[in-house]
Amino acid sequence: MKRQWWHKKVAYQIYPKSFNDTNGDGIGDIRGIIEKLDYLKNLGIDIIWICPIYKSPFVDQGYDISDYYSIAPEFGTMDEFDELLEEAKKRNMYIVMDLVINHCSDKHEWFQKALAEPNGEYADYFYFVKGKNGNPPSNYRSYFGGSVWEPVEGTDKYYLHLFAKEQPDLNWNNPKVKEELFKMINWWLEKGLAGFRIDAIINIKKDLAFPCYPPDGDDGLVSVTKMVEEVKGVGEMLQEMKQQTFDRFEAFTVAEVFNMKDDELPKFIGEGGHFSTMFDFSAHILTNGKNGWYDAKPIDFAAWRNVMFQSQLQCQGIGFLANIIENHDEPRGICTYLPKYAQGEAGIKMLATTSILLRGIPFIYQGQEIGMRNCRMESIDEYDDIGTKDQYKKAIEAGLSNEEALEVCYAHSRDNARTPMQWSGKDNAGFTKGKPWIKVNPNYSDINVESQMKDEASVLRYYQKLIALRKSEQYGEVFTYGDFIPAYLDHEKIYAYYRQLSNFKILVAANFGEKEMTLEMEHDRNEILLSNMDVSSHIGRKIVLKSCEAAVVYVGQ
Ligand code: TEU
Ligand code: CA
Numbered sequence: 144m145k146r147q148w149w150h151k152k153v154a155y156q157i158y159p160k161s162f163n164d165t166n167g168d169g170i171g172d173i174r175g176i177i178e179k180l181d182y183l184k185n186l187g188i189d190i191i192w193i194c195p196i197y198k199s200p201f202v203d204q205g206y207d208i209s210d211y212y213s214i215a216p217e218f219g220t221m222d223e224f225d226e227l228l229e230e231a232k233k234r235n236m237y238i239v240m241d242l243v244i245n246h247c248s249d250k251h252e253w254f255q256k257a258l259a260e261p262n263g264e265y266a267d268y269f270y271f272v273k274g275k276n277g278n279p280p281s282n283y284r285s286y287f288g289g290s291v292w293e294p295v296e297g298t299d300k301y302y303l304h305l306f307a308k309e310q311p312d313l314n315w316n317n318p319k320v321k322e323e324l325f326k327m328i329n330w331w332l333e334k335g336l337a338g339f340r341i342d343a344i345i346n347i348k349k350d351l352a353f354p355c356y357p358p359d360g361d362d363g364l365v366s367v368t369k370m371v372e373e374v375k376g377v378g379e380m381l382q383e384m385k386q387q388t389f390d391r392f393e394a395f396t397v398a399e400v401f402n403m404k405d406d407e408l409p410k411f412i413g414e415g416g417h418f419s420t421m422f423d424f425s426a427h428i429l430t431n432g433k434n435g436w437y438d439a440k441p442i443d444f445a446a447w448r449n450v451m452f453q454s455q456l457q458c459q460g461i462g463f464l465a466n467i468i469e470n471h472d473e474p475r476g477i478c479t480y481l482p483k484y485a486q487g488e489a490g491i492k493m494l495a496t497t498s499i500l501l502r503g504i505p506f507i508y509q510g511q512e513i514g515m516r517n518c519r520m521e522s523i524d525e526y527d528d529i530g531t532k533d534q535y536k537k538a539i540e541a542g543l544s545n546e547e548a549l550e551v552c553y554a555h556s557r558d559n560a561r562t563p564m565q566w567s568g569k570d571n572a573g574f575t576k577g578k579p580w581i582k583v584n585p586n587y588s589d590i591n592v593e594s595q596m597k598d599e600a601s602v603l604r605y606y607q608k609l610i611a612l613r614k615s616e617q618y619g620e621v622f623t624y625g626d627f628i629p630a631y632l633d634h635e636k637i638y639a640y641y642r643q644l645s646n647f648k649i650l651v652a653a654n655f656g657e658k659e660m661t662l663e664m665e666h667d668r669n670e671i672l673l674s675n676m677d678v679s680s681h682i683g684r685k686i687v688l689k690s691c692e693a694a695v696v697y698v699g700q
Contacts, residue, residue: 144624149395149419150463151623152189152237153499153610154506156340158471159196159218160204161563162509164575171563171574173219177227182592184234186512186603187610190395190504191231192340194471195241196224200250202309203287203529204561206241206342207248211327228335237337239395244324245346246310254311261298268320269311270303271295272353281353284364288533291367305346305367307529315347315380321387328388338395341418345400348377360434372402378410381417395419397465397506401428412462420504423464425450426480427473436555437538437548442480444655448638455502455627455640464503468494469511474559478517484657485691488514492605492675493653493693497638499609500651500695502627507606509564513595514602517559518584520549527581531556567593605675612673612695621647631662637688641698650696654688662686670697 163175173196183191195205196218205215214221231238247254256265272280272292279292279301292301293308303312313320328339350373356365389396398421403411411417426447432439458464468476476498481490491514499505520526523535523545531552538548553559558581565587566573572587584590595601613622625642636656642649649672654660667684673695686694 154190155188156192156508158194167577169575169577169579173223190237192239207310209248209250239338242339243342245343246312249309271300282355282364283367325387332392341398350374368402409461420463420465423454425454435537436534436551452629466501466503467506468498469508472557475516489691496693497653512606518562528558565591567591648698653693657690660688668699
């Protein structure tokens with residue numbers, strides 16, 4: 144495995160709108176990120192991924208970009224962004240931005256020009272397609288519900304949008320589009336960005352015949368992922384982008400990929416692959432329902448352990464995955480992966496231990512390090528997210544009551560991850576002196592950075608120790624390059640694995656069950672490196688794990 148500069152790093156995802164507001168407008172800003180760089184450095188963070196801060200109408204919270212070359216005034220100025228880059232560099236930290244190039248905003252000048260001249264050159268920057276017998280060109284359902292086709296006024300054409308209708312898909316078959324996008328990517332890399340998180344990138348390749356598929360829902364539509372999964376050739380586009388941009392700067396790239404074809408993993412993240420790494424969403428996919436959130440089932444431990452271990456093994460020898468328990472599109476990890484009895488401090492630290500020490504680069508999402516959790520909204524109007532409103536409607540149409548539909552949103556909405564970062568027990572959790580753009584989780588007086596910094600036994604202090612262990616002089620190599628070896632699979636509710644590099648072997652073991660469990664060790668020369676509970680620093684041939692106990696054990700040469 145060729146060593147890369149990012150291999151031993153730990154990354155942190157910032158959702159800027161909810162991170163830290165310094166000018167009292169209730170919206171997080173770049174100045175707010177600059178102010179927290181030392182906090183992040185102290186946590187042990189090296190790489191910071193910032194969700195979109197480009198000019199946008201915010202229909203999809205910035206994932207609808209109307210100008211790729213400007214900072215949205217809501218977040219600050221380009222000068223402040225340059226200052227952020229500089230301040231990060233001073234601290235040996237790296238800034239990675241969000242690259243949203245499957246689509247742009249309908250307010251982008253390209254799309255406005257396309258609408259003005261539906262037969263002009265800019266219409267070819269998008270997919271302007273004739274309907275079939277008075278219907279849209281195909282029966283695809285968008286990720287946010289409804290058809291992916293929107294009529295182009297004054298024509299018999301439709302334009303394609305896999306996401307919201309305010310997010311028209313860019314036509315990657317048009318060399319001019321690729322040229323414009325590659326120029327923009329290089330412009331940002333020349334400024335000193337360390338790389339990008341790449342948004343929804345698997346969707347850029349379309350089947351231009353737009354074949355219809357059998358409907359998969361009672362709306363007569365079929366998920367657009369069906370077309371994405373069937374069409375071939377996305378690799379050529381990704382490889383071209385890499386050669387024209389990232390390779391020139393040794394940029395770090397982490398791709399957001401759903402629906403990749405199984406045999407494509409080496410091409411995506413192997414040696415010379417399209418990307419440095421990609422997020423492991425195998426656990427998140429378990430939370431999907433057949434028709435929507437309303438018929439999703441809670442995660443089963445055995446299924447979760449199985450998909451995580453399969454993912455680790457599949458990737459071993461090919462490349463590295465980016466490991467998460469949550470992000471800005473998902474509910475909080477504690478509420479998704481921990482059973483109710485395990486959602487206290489010990490369980491939260493246990494989940495952190497089993498995730499951060501996996502093989503691959505850890506990505507911590509803002510607030511995860513203090514154990515932030517889902518936020519109950521009193522009505523659908525308290526939700527902001529376009530996807531959540533669609534899922535609430537789906538649940539009501541499926542016959543659920545308002546309360547039941549709200550319960551579904553409480554479990555699944557990505558707004559759970561978008562409530563303001565909880566810095567202190569002061570008003571609005573210290574996030575803003577103004578009116579926050581979205582509800583602050585009322586539990587901020589119990590869960591916040593300030594109180595946990597002062598508490599040696601807090602979740603935050605545990606994350607600091609865990610990250611320090613992962614990056615330590617003594618064990619950094621084995622946690623970065625060591626093999627992942629499943630352990631104690633025959634023990635129900637035990638989530639355990641070895642990390643091994645030559646004969647240097649460490650056991651990560653956690654008891655997700657309610658009953659105390661005893662694990663037989665291979666020998667008696669073992670030493671506990673870290674535990675989420677007070678245990679003796681030495682153990683013999685057995686280790687006893689209480690419910691929600693996790694231990695990192697050096698099992699010797
Ligand atoms: O998400 C892409 C995407 O596929 C998600 O919408 C996913 O299908 C959904 O969240 C279910 O897990 C990216 C961004 O992360 C998301 O915030 C944007 O809404 C979306 O692209 C459009 O840009
Ligand atoms: Ca602000």
